[in-house]
Amino acid sequence: MRILVLNPNTSAAMTAEIAAAARAAARPDVEIVCRSPYFGAEAIDSAAESYLSAVGVMDVVARLMRAGAFDFDAVVLAGFGEHGRDALAEMLSVPVFDIAECAAHVAHLIGRRFSVITTLARSIPPIQDRLLLAGLNAHCASVRACGLGTAEVDADPASAVQAIVEEAARAISEDGADVICLGCAGMAGVTAAISAKLGVPAVDGVAAAVALAQAVVGLGLSTSKAGVYAPGPDNPRSHWPLSQAIDSSRERSSEAIDSSRERSSEAMGL
């Protein structure tokens, strides 16, 4: 089984972390391939960046498909609360797993009420929206923020762990949560701290998504094409895939291909 894990931001460090988390959760016989978009933001902290990331992962998939290089059994979308899941489900015949939804599903299976701990307060509403649209908000006790941005989490992981554990403790005592979901793909590794200090199960979205991907693929099931995830009509599109439009015009230029583009192409696995 091969699973494509899509990091929706362009940070190479984050892509590596997510790949590691996915591999740690995968069965030995499952291959994890992790990719990030050609364009977009290094971290996703706004609706604008979230939409950009959705188009970024669509672009990755479209280019792989055009190149005949899409040979995966499932896709994991590793943005917690980001857009894009429905577009990928529409484009692909293999099932797609959003890490926020998957964390919530696993939380349902092992507890009665879960809380999500994310980075900044401004990420709370999009996560609430994601759970509401997915029909998974009835047992959500709260979505809380530890107050540290992605960059700060990266810069001082120990303090971040402490801030997250403290917020999780409030979710348990004030909101009645009995399971904690880590509300950001880069928080992998905090789960052990939460379980050890607070005595509740903690769910990492990337691991949850890989586990559920294995489960659903193992059942021989995939996205229903009888409803909203059917492929759309063949409307004319301009400059699509966008990365190719940027790329190919560059190729036509007489300039030397810059090193960043090399890295980008490599990141896309082309």
Place this chain on the structure above:
Amino acid sequence: MRILVLNPNTSAAMTAEIAAAARAAARPDVEIVCRSPYFGAEAIDSAAESYLSAVGVMDVVARLMRAGAFDFDAVVLAGFGEHGRDALAEMLSVPVFDIAECAAHVAHLIGRRFSVITTLARSIPPIQDRLLLAGLNAHCASVRACGLGTAEVDADPASAVQAIVEEAARAISEDGADVICLGCAGMAGVTAAISAKLGVPAVDGVAAAVALAQAVVGLGLSTSKAGVYAPGPDNPRSHWPLSQAIDSSRERSSEAIDSSRERSSEAMGL
């Protein structure tokens, strides 16, 4: 990994079917053990029978625990819409998987709106209640009944398949479902017919529960004991486990142990 699958009714034929469905969904390295209660009903078509079945599976687990014979990594409760999941979650440290909830979780992962097709109309409300309490009803398009009781399904499987496929077709066209969940543990095998004739994914609860059990156990997670599933206080109970009360008084009697009891004890794996 060892999974205990509990058929909540006392039908040996149904227990065998469920065991087969569970084994078909399990990974090769996973052992499936299937048990049914010592007392209760051969089929569960009422609230009274559902409560009886809940106590029946509690009894099986309690007796295994008392005998030091509970060595499973997860439990699957194979009653679609029956009671008992929360009691088992409370009693056990390993995770418990209700087949109705698991079917709904898988349906969420592969579609936008699911319908459940059950046997008799009188089973619709308990399934709706189960989904409501589990926080999984927002994307449920409908719960429908094919009109055949468990006995009729057993007696004429071909007609049953047709009736279920027809009801599923109505769920798709009238209620907007794009995934079908089979709302009874004995319906295994119908999924292929639905997918073939209607072009939508069909989810069998037993298979879904086994797959999710493997996924959750694989993640190293189990039921949270920080909330409602913490073990209860040690209130005095009389005649518990009930099967033992019935059994041991029988043993004290001078009558020959009847063959039905032998079968029962065997069914409980004791």
Place this chain on the structure above:
Amino acid sequence: MRILVLNPNTSAAMTAEIAAAARAAARPDVEIVCRSPYFGAEAIDSAAESYLSAVGVMDVVARLMRAGAFDFDAVVLAGFGEHGRDALAEMLSVPVFDIAECAAHVAHLIGRRFSVITTLARSIPPIQDRLLLAGLNAHCASVRACGLGTAEVDADPASAVQAIVEEAARAISEDGADVICLGCAGMAGVTAAISAKLGVPAVDGVAAAVALAQAVVGLGLSTSKAGVYAPGPDNPRSHWPLSQAIDSSRERSSEAIDSSRERSSEAMGL
């Protein structure tokens, strides 16, 4: 009019308290008969005990029916948040009154938002579930726990009253409740303290259920048999009623019938 009040636990003291509360609320021409199960727990503080109690009261009713001794106009189920109401409604042609539901109905009639004060925090979720399934949660301001278990309430009633009044005060000031429901059958007597100290009406579930039973029977109405409460199909059941299975096997034994059994049979009115 004769009302059968079922205490779902096996505590004789609690049965007596409930009987007294029911008699205090009943009209002079109404006879109250109070019974408790043959088996089960002395107090109900878990889902497992709640299911056991549901089967326990079903067993009482089944045995009375088999003995031709069921001659009541209504049944009150005196467990606050316990299971079993729907099974009794299914089994019986006379109406069944759950004390949690009845307390909520009366609270609606005399206020805008009610809170329930129960014993332990672990009893909050089942009460919330009961109200949700009964369609009576929209005006529920909160379900709160005074933190004392049933045994502690019994051991030190004066402290229990104070703890309950304090929690009720918080429900009023923090949650906006204007009516308090006592969330446990053994709390009868606290209503006066709450009304006196906090100036809000307090509803005891047993009294509410008896009053509503009188009202509904007076209207000549009973449980609808056109829906989910229709009698179930006649599925074969083993060892049912359970108390009889335990009992009769004991009778067949050569042992002297122990005194506890005598008390049990007496408690069941057989």
Place this chain on the structure above:
Amino acid sequence: MRILVLNPNTSAAMTAEIAAAARAAARPDVEIVCRSPYFGAEAIDSAAESYLSAVGVMDVVARLMRAGAFDFDAVVLAGFGEHGRDALAEMLSVPVFDIAECAAHVAHLIGRRFSVITTLARSIPPIQDRLLLAGLNAHCASVRACGLGTAEVDADPASAVQAIVEEAARAISEDGADVICLGCAGMAGVTAAISAKLGVPAVDGVAAAVALAQAVVGLGLSTSKAGVYAPGPDNPRSHWPLSQAIDSSRERSSEAIDSSRERSSEAMGL
């Protein structure tokens, strides 16, 4: 016990019918007094008439209070879906029973899903609003109209009964109702036809309200004054009670007091 039943319209015939229905439901020791407003509409088929009726019943009560003639233990507001209950609850220390709410409460106690059958389609939304605000809509299967206005129902009762029974049949088969509530105060008498022909319990709001009034008064409970039903501040009002303003200016006129006024005063019991 004395219960004041308020017919919110000005029809003497309807007032008599409601009084009869109330008396038929009351215990022998309970006295029913029925009154209608001094001003307003003969039938209530619009929001404008509903508000007018609310002020009309407030006016009746205010005048009785001013005259020291309010000596009732409970008040029944006999408009199905009309306004006014909250105002009366605010004005009075005795409990107030709205017939739509009371019908819904009784329906909850004897079934799982109820439908309301009212007169004209334009009365459906106000009844839905009343149930929504009262927190009693979750188990409402539907509100349906038989298509006959109040006048037509009065003119041809036999056809009206048939139309109502037919609509109730649809509520049962199409909406899944197992209890029918009659959605208008003048429909008393139809309950027997529905039960006989359709085999489901049918609830008349007036009877339900009288029965619940007896129950709540019997419990020694009344409207909470700790919340929204506390008496309002003493804001200056002009021309209040309105009937007195109309009346007293008339008295000051030199005209002979007309017979309609005599009837009105008599209707108010002054």
Place this chain on the structure above:
Amino acid sequence: MRILVLNPNTSAAMTAEIAAAARAAARPDVEIVCRSPYFGAEAIDSAAESYLSAVGVMDVVARLMRAGAFDFDAVVLAGFGEHGRDALAEMLSVPVFDIAECAAHVAHLIGRRFSVITTLARSIPPIQDRLLLAGLNAHCASVRACGLGTAEVDADPASAVQAIVEEAARAISEDGADVICLGCAGMAGVTAAISAKLGVPAVDGVAAAVALAQAVVGLGLSTSKAGVYAPGPDNPRSHWPLSQAIDSSRERSSEAIDSSRERSSEAMGL
């Protein structure tokens, strides 16, 4: 364009304030006419007064219509949480704008979650009811009260502004509001203080209603008469319009017309 603004209380001072607020929000080419009821309360702090005000504004409109003096393009109902909007929508062919609803609509357009700050705590439930019935409560973060009655607000406007700003600050920090709606028609002028001190937009209902009235009239749209707002049947009414009944009987009296009546008639623009 001519807009009739209806102050539902009888306070001349409040009517003047509302008229000023409406004029400040109106385009130069829009004429604002402000009226208050002939009867009712000087301030509306209870359900009883709210119903009285609904009939009061109905009475104003009915009398203008009878006098052939209703020549407006839209009506604004300037009671925040009061009754009457649906009755006016029914009576009139021009559109009707409730200030609570309009404030909520504008709040939706400029933020994600709004809070309403009203006067007394007892006004909170009717405002919640109004938003619930209007389908506008999902994004309402809270309805809060500053604790000052209408009279106190009038007596000491500076303190009132401070109290309101403080409560708005709590709505922002504790409830997550990003827009504040002023929950009473007399609070105009506070919006600037809130925006200046708290940095969030503040919406005055009267201004919002005038702006939306201009927008809807500009679109050539008006109240749908295909549903619940269709004119009701022509049921006989007694003493209607009430002001005329009071008035005309007075006229028939030999007494001198008192000065209060003169003021009232003037206020009604007749």
Place this chain on the structure above:
Amino acid sequence: MRILVLNPNTSAAMTAEIAAAARAAARPDVEIVCRSPYFGAEAIDSAAESYLSAVGVMDVVARLMRAGAFDFDAVVLAGFGEHGRDALAEMLSVPVFDIAECAAHVAHLIGRRFSVITTLARSIPPIQDRLLLAGLNAHCASVRACGLGTAEVDADPASAVQAIVEEAARAISEDGADVICLGCAGMAGVTAAISAKLGVPAVDGVAAAVALAQAVVGLGLSTSKAGVYAPGPDNPRSHWPLSQAIDSSRERSSEAIDSSRERSSEAMGL
């Protein structure tokens, strides 16, 4: 006042139609400028195209801002059910008006229940999602599709009008709608047919958004920056704005600038 209207697809014909509809609704003193994205799809019939369109309109705005050419008082996003509103609200200090939300707001103001008629069935779920997230779904009777794609509507407008009117008729009779919203920006002109044939108000989203933009700007209000619409942190982005990345690399190429690019730059007003 200047309003920027953003057509999210790249069809020049649709852009012209939307501009005309916006101008028809605008006051004479309001200038309408209509723009479409540099890249994306000619029609939006899938989630993928919707995300692409969201990034497309973000790109238009970003480029205008960078060029110092953003001098508008409000922005209208003319995609019915498309993504992007929240991103624009975040990027801009002037208010942003989504046509689906604005149609729903106007529908609330003039009726009790509205239905949306869109093009293809696959557009129903995204519109339902948009209304759910906006908190505007409680009064939505239904979202229905006429079954014609955007291209078919363009090709045979007369048949399209008929199909839409027929679907609207079903929404009225079967779903109880009393207002119809046209669920696609290109349907302008159908409103007159619906009102004429069905007697209900019909709301065009573009007109509604222009009217509400005028209203909100007239009130001096704009998007709250105290919540989720605050500008995001300054995360590094690559290739942004995307159109510039495509464009500038093209400029560096030696190829002749093709005519399509000329049209695109013109469409963006640069």
